[in-house]
Amino acid sequence: MVDGTSVRIGAGAAGKAATVWLVRYDAKSRDVPIRAGENGGRTLPHRDIVRELAKLGDWSGSSTSFPLPPARERGLSTAILVQRGAGGPIIAARKL
DSSP states (O other): BBOEEEEEEEOOOOSSOEEEEEEEEEEOOEEEEESTTTTTTEEEEHHHHHHEEEEHHHHHSSSSEEEEEEESTTEEEEEEEETTTOOEEEEEEEEE
């Protein structure tokens, strides 16, 4: 749940400790010229480019909330990811 200034993660079976991430990304498509490699000389669209990734905190399965930091850029979309362990699988995600 999000109230504009914080995000609340409900209680659940985390199993292992998990990390809660804030992701701010540009949802627009950007054409990027490729200079080398098998796509060299082509222009390819890039979408959902991550502009900000911030660790909000750790989650161990109990209900908790985290403050949302202010955006550094305007016009970006936001998502919250819950990632198991250090670099493990994403166990929950939500676009805000």
